[in-house]
């Protein structure tokens with residue numbers, strides 16, 4: 406609670422947020438665009454020891470040709486396998502040494518490598534991240550090794566009912582050939598031809614300075630970050646911007662396939678998604694939808710699990726990967742013999758069940774608190790800055806006030822806004838099913 410009060414006492418003064426004693430707590434977001442196009446963005450939070458560094462290429466699965474689907478994800482695995490100056494073991498050792506946590510993830514429009522560290526280790530962390538980003542060598546034996554690893558990852562996902570149903574829910578809304586529908590990981594066939602030369606080509610094309618964004622949030626100065634980046638990410642020649650993006654998200658078009666069913670013998674439990682596309686719209690629209698989803702989530706969970714004991718999990722949520730995906734979904738998972746009953750209740754509750762104003766008040770308050778806490782966290786700031794950049798918004802003023810804006814907008818949302826949005830968007834003719842179940 407103290408944490409929250411501390412934030413609320415801060416106020417925006419000139420270019421800095423200061424506390425009542427005038428101590429600078431949070432500086433404006435700063436961006437340097439190098440002459441080769443590399444973007445270096447920092448935000449200084451002077452009250453935390455924790456620094457979050459991310460290095461991102463605006464290359465994701467969108468860049469994968471259909472016959473090589475999964476290569477962007479394969480690439481992400483491969484940068485950890487050795488650089489010009491570090492072996493795989495040395496990369497692992499240095500990450501262990503300097504980072505509190507680290508990871509990499511491939512999305513549709515970007516691939517990100519990040520490390521969270523203590524302030525004293527930020528230069529070393531940035532150096533390792535930039536080394537794997539700028540200098541990977543893709544040793545041939547390691548390419549083969551990862552083919553086995555990723556092959557297992559593919560098999561694992563195919564046999565996970567929850568993952569399968571989730572992926573099929575995107576297929577049902579956007580179509581199997583769409584960017585969201587075709588997925589990121591590929592198939593064993595499409596990854597079978599990935600080789601060292603293809604990876605080196607991709608590196609040259611997509612890991613260029615124009616296609617790269619570096620974000621560092623914590624108690625470090627912009628000047629130090631730029632100095633470090635310049636040392637480890639050599640200034641290159643400007644080249645063309647490479648991000649490929651030709652799958653528009655049209656929230657008004659009907660679902661591509663209103664019913665996608667995956668049946669297999671021997672399954673003991675079933676999973677259903679009942680979902681629709683929604684406009685990704687304004688920040689306000691997204692917050693209204695988020696609160697509406699939480700209210701529906703509560704009544705669905707209460708009925709299916711707490712009152713009837715039919716499911717382990719059930720609920721509703723909003724899901725965005727802007728600018729590509731914006732959806733509302735409800736889902737439930739149950740034993741096969743209860744499936745039809747659970748599906749019917751889920752549909753009925755999503756379309757017809759009353760939501761409560763008292764739930765709304767509680768969720769609105771907790772959302773307010775969550776966004777106040779996010780304002781304090783290096784990781785949350787790093788995510789927020791990057792996701793604005795990925796969705797094409799480089800207005801640093803908007804980014805700076807992002808969490809405060811959320812709090813302000815939430816205050817103005819009413820229960821009526823939720824009812825109106827539900828009436829408009831959560832309609833039977835907009836909905837689609839993804840079902841994973843047993844085959845008799």
Ligand SMILES: [Zn+2]
Pocket residue numbers: 478482558
């Ligand atoms: Zn993976």
